[in-house]
Amino acid sequence: MADAGDLAGSSHLVLLPGVTHLDPASAVFEAMLAGWALQQRTRFLKAETISSRLRLARRVAEFVNEYPWQWQSADVEAFIDSCRNRREPIAVSTARLYETTLRMFLQYVSDPRYGWTVECLARFGVAPAQLLHEWNTIVHVTDYEGDPRRRPLTYGEVQALFDAADGHVEDIRARGCKGGLAAMRDAALLKTIYAFGLRRREACGLDLADLRHNPKVSAFGRYGGVFVRWGKSSRGSPPKRRTVLTVPEMDWIVAVLEQWLDDIRPAFGVGAHPALWVTERASRISMRRIDEAFTTARDAAGLEPTLSLHCLRHSYVTHLVEFDYPEKFVSTQVGHTYAATTAIYTGVSDEYRNRLLRRALSRHPELSESQ
Template sequence: MVLVPGIGLLQPERSVLEAMLEGWSRQQRVRFLKADTLRRRRRVVERLVDFSGLFPWQWTAAEVEAFVDHLRSNAGIGPSTARGYVIDLRLFLEYLTDGRYGWQPVCVERFGEAPQQVLDEWNMVLHLDQYEGAPGRRPLSYDEVQALFDAADDRIDRAAAGGRKGVLAAHRDSVVLKTIYAFGLRRQEAWGLDLVDLRRNPKVPAYGDLGAVMVRWGKSSRGGQPKRRTVLLAPQMDWIVQPLRLSIDELRPRFDPGGLGALWVTERRSRLAMRGLNEAFAAVRDLAGLDPVLDLHCLRHSYVTHLVEFDYPERFVQEQVGHAYASTTAIYTAVSDAYRNTLLRRSLAARHPDLWNDDIDGEAGQ
């Protein structure tokens, strides 16, 4: 409890609500949940209070359902977002109705009502599909990746031709996007890279210290610390060595980073913000004339898909991108028709070697 017994309150409803939210936040902090998670969950509760005009001890299932329906109809939220809101509200009500925290008798004493758990299986948003993202978010084809990187390089030339100050930034952005694709990184993982995270792969000494990257800011789970992994540079991606080497040896020092260890720095001698990564991708995507639905994370989807098409084992791909489950990697994968036809031809040739002639452009021999 965070209320002081025996003290009168000028605004009892608001004061009790604030105490409930603080107590809930404390319960989550001792589980080492992230501050962003706490703020997001608190905001959902406050939005429901503002929408319904009712406090948690007055909520019924109808108020919560009306709130979600309003967001779906007016804000256009998708199933995964709606599910997240409902889960947050359900967790809040579980905290309020847990007898160990004593909120129900306090509410009965002060307001004559007690909070109830009004969210259960019957009004939860079901998770019916493995992937619930926008259909337009997808892996890029090889041609689209090339077009994206060509546009990134054109952006450098345009800045140089115009005599603008953004030449270094445009060059940095080009290498950042190429690195994200070449190593299949998440946004935060690329943002958190330091020079010391560049590693040698003793099996491929020709790559120097760019044979692998140590990811220290991987996606965490359930309040844990960021997960770590080492991503090896696949031979099909070794084209990244030259531009990344140039960026480190010649371009980065021109930003005058001093003792800053960040791999990607700005003109203000600070680490490039994660927002800057999004903005760089959006600028280059638009310049390349690609679908505006595509975002930075699509480069990671592309990496997974292309590794699969390069015939790397599923387990290797899963380890490279840091997925706990192979099913997650499968969601990221969208192999091309050409690759599937190649697999089909291999299977047919193995099963019917006397009927299948793989030398005749994929057509069965006569």
């Protein structure tokens, strides 16, 4: 078993002994952050995740105007409160993320195995401590803490979105402007995202080789499903993989993909490029461009500006439930480990609930109206 002092992120690994610093406090703080970053890299966390956590620690230090070993509970609480009281206050989910991040940072610097408590006591006479506990952090009482205006689209709204995307193509053609091919690509892309319940990163990461034949449904040809290789990762794991099958209710996507691959994509002149979705510059489409495609169609359709691309994924989950697919099947299709996560995405319509109610009442005729 390795010595505790050899743990990645230990103080002696990032703060060399015997070195005299002009500003010891600043040097120790920077070494703390470097050590925390090292500790997280050994857990294979994403670089952007680590960077965002370090930025938050710096923000708190700047707000408090003290170093972590000098922080008090009231200081961290005041920082969260200041984020709530600005012109655009943070959401509850963001506040929870801040608290969780700061709790992890304070756990790291106060863990005696990493040596920071001894280092700070020797240099400054005070050691860092855990300041965030159950009694001064947000209580988790609901599964979903996002913007309540974010919701699944109704069938009519999905159709309006697609009609607007197709209409954008016709408008460009009528005006004789450039961009017709890109508009056709965007329309096909949005339909594919909905038809397979894809995340933005999953959609732009698709390659031609990810189209799958389903021997159980030969009529769909090579479009019997898509192999997602860039699923959401967690806790430093590689991207999760899954195969999303084409469901009969979404069989219209077969014709959409056929037109994209046979007629539209070749006109981009990308040659042997492996990506399914490409740009005029013969490159893979970016996540920003996918967002822009949705925003353009959403605004043209007159839908609420709070609706985002991810709402198409919510819509897919909801509509599969309304098509009476089992919960486990829906969770597998969208790559959820827990059914509770799928339930958060679900917002079944009144029509569906009334249909279930009528089905239940048919088994109990004595409860039905007699007149």
